[in-house]
Amino acid sequence: MTKMTRRQFVAGAAASFAATSIPSLHDRAPDVQAPAQPAWPRQVRRIGQLNFNEVDPLTLDVNAWADYWASLHMDALVIGFGGIMATYPTDIPFQHRSEFLHGRDLTGEMVAAARKRHMRVIARMDCNYAYQDALDAHPEWFMRHKDGSPRLELEAAYLFKTCQFTTYFTEQMPAIYREICKRYAPDAVFTNGWPGTAAIEMCYCATCQKIYREQTGGVPPATTDARSESYRRFYDVYMNRVIEIWQMWDRVVKERDPEAIYFGDLGGSGLQMIKDLKPIGDVSSWYAGDHQGRVGNAPIWDCAAQGRIAQSVMDGKKVSNIAAAWSYNSPRYRHTSSPQAEMDLWLAQTVACGMSPWEHWLGGSPRDTRWKKPSQEFFDWMAANDAHFRNKRSLAEIAVLYPQRTIAFYQSDGTGSRKLNGSQIDPEDYLQGLYSVLLEHHFLFDFVHQEKLCAEALKPYKVLLIPNAAYLRDEECDVIRRFAANGGSVMATFETSRYNEWGDLRGDFALHDLLGVSYAGNFPDGVIGPFGNSYMEIRQSHPVLAGFEGTKMLPGPEYRVPVTTLRDNDAVLTVIPHYMNAMPELIYPRITRTNEPSVVLRQTASSRVAYFSGDIDRTAWKSGLPDFSQLIANTIRWLQSGEEPPVSVQGKGIIEIFAWETEAGFAVHLLNYTNPNMLRAVVKELYPIGPLEVTFRIPEGRTIRRARALRSGQQLDLKPDGSAIRFTIPSVADYEVVALT
Ligand SMILES: [Zn+2]
DSSP states (O other): OOOOOHHHHHHOTTSOOOOOOOOOSOOOSOOOOOOOOOSHHHHOOOEEEEEOOTTHHHHOOHHHHHHHHHHTTOSEEEEEEESSSBSSOOOSTTOOBOTTOTTOOHHHHHHHHHHHTTOEEEEEEEOSEEOHHHHHHOGGGBOBOTTSOBOBOSSOTTOEEBOTTSHIIIIIHHHHHHHHHHHHOOSEEEEEEEEOSSOOOOOOSHHHHHHIIIIIOSSOOSSOOTTSHHHHHHHHHHHHHHHHHHHHHHHHHHTTOTTOEEEEEOOOOTTOOOSOHHHHHHHOSEEEEOOOOOOTTOOTTHHHHHHHHHHHHHTTSEEEEEEESEEOSSSOEEEEEOOHHHHHHHHHHHHHTTOEEEEEEESSSOSOOTTHHHHHHHHHHHHHTGGGGOEEEEOOOEEEEEOHHHHHHTTBOSSSOEEETTEEEOTTHHHHHHHHHHHHTTOBEEEEEGGGOSHHHHTTOSEEEESOOOBOOHHHHHHHHHHHHTTOEEEEETTTTSBOTTOOBOSSOTTHHHHTEEEOOOOTTSSBOOOSSOEEEEOSOOGGGTTOTTOSEEEOOSSBOOEEESSGGGEEEEEEOOOOOSSGGGOSOSOOOOOOEEEEEEEOSSOEEEEESBOHHHHHHHHOOHHHHHHHHHHHHHHTTTOOOSEEEESSSOEEEEEEEESSSEEEEEEEOOSTTTTSSOOOSOOOBOOEEEEEEOOTTOOOOOEEETTTOOEEOOEEETTEEEEEEOOBSSEEEEEEO
16 A cells, blocks of 8 residues: 555545645655555554563563453554563674573563464564673764763663664664564564654764764764754754664565564654654654653643644554553652543543554553553543544644744754743744643644645645744745635744744745735844733724723733834734833833734735734743733634634633544544643543533535434434534533544
């Protein structure tokens, strides 16, 4: 089977599109024809993993574990093989064998047990570390600090970090793969921890020094900083190497079985993706998110958010996410159970956004088994309703641009932070702010990935929301312009299109014509801020100001780009500049009115465009003030031009919504985040919401006769309402799925 394109996926199985590929704007990945990928990964619905440890061979009851995973209706088991440590009697030099094997082949036993229970076998490998004997024999395999010393694993002074540019990746790992494929014929090979999505680490090994000399401009960049020319080149060299290795390993595992696949680990960093996911999505037949739980102040929706990014680069191919049954938060506890409510909500998000859940426990002799019962209940329920989780396409008509370049490079050191007039900025806060507003106001939306932005990718959508995509290519701006010219509506914030894709500042917004503004300042960072106590003055009545009766001004964003409008009457809100906010006697505006727009709203025959000159999305997130979220939500509704959305949900609560066309019909997923621990791990208890009134627009040519709430098991009454149906969900504890057939 050839790789499925977005268009084929969107069209669903019934349509008859010929195999087409999406025109790509920028093919930096090596232009290698990927081998045909098998269809079986999409049939894998549920995945279980017991991570072996070194002493497990002494005591592990293979059949008991295999029975447990089979009882959860797992279609695939992830089984420890090797790399760092082999749990089978390997003959490959420098692949450390578990010291407690004592003649046992733990891997082989588990492979046999999985096959006996009709589960596919995924070989878990780790290519990231090796032992002292490997360092002595092959010093060239390892990452080096600037002083030449090898890099150590922080907790284990005997494990050394390998470098992806060396023959460890092109010779040693393939040798191990050939051995395991010959002996055990796994269906897939997966590498833990590589390539990941986090910031690129600099290495000073001999191979990397040579790469710097020959490909990136001589000296390794001192920091991973997108303002450095050599880092820019290195970023591309690095990503190309990831793709080269990925494809090579895929070829190696296919040598004996063309149906076998390789796939890597795509990390757990929520909205923050530094590595470019587009080329990985292009060559991969399986996206394995490794977002096992959340830490500290990460919002509860972090799992679904990452799932949306994964979907935006995979075009309907397999996406899964590893969920921890252990306590993930910091400090972390690898051997006690995750609180049930947090774990359930994490698994629910995984499923709701179309990922396959991959449940994970560490070590074969748990002394805490509290995680087993909730896992059993969740997976039983999921398996019993499987047809409703087989998605064909999303029904969303709002696209949110995932601004990969801004998030990866926003004048940053490559670790995902920016100094803006001396203040630390997290580039994903703009998107995070918009995301929170979309949940607060019950919008149905998808992500569209910047690196895959093209007319075809935007085709299913009527509205495009751009949360400060400061770094945009000219070609991407053209795609956005054409989307609007063809009737699409657009909202953009703050520095959108002020820079090219690497962060070179433009004289004006590349999208100045579409947004209806021009840059009108002369500031070092191009922006004004950070300032509290600045405001937006209401200058006209307008639908985006609904609910603001009783005030003539609203709080202003913390930062803004000074702009002028191309047409005077487009400004609905104008800037009242910040003034002193410390000494009450002096707190009054020196300037009471300006013509500097805070928001510019424009309308052509069929398209509406809204531009906010401030970081209103980020300020909504930082301040938590409902004035910002209300204004953004009103603006999105205005962009929808009064059309009924595919799904609307009335009722109180912070709710994330997904709606899918499924193999069985349609499914509306509602995740209830209304919880005191929504913004701080972990959820301890659930606070049910409801009743919720749902209106579902029936897609053309389809009929719907039944609505069943799959979590509560209730049949819901359907009320016809023109081309829509309405139904009431009495209560949602954490998650409900309404199957419409
Ligand atoms: Zn290196």
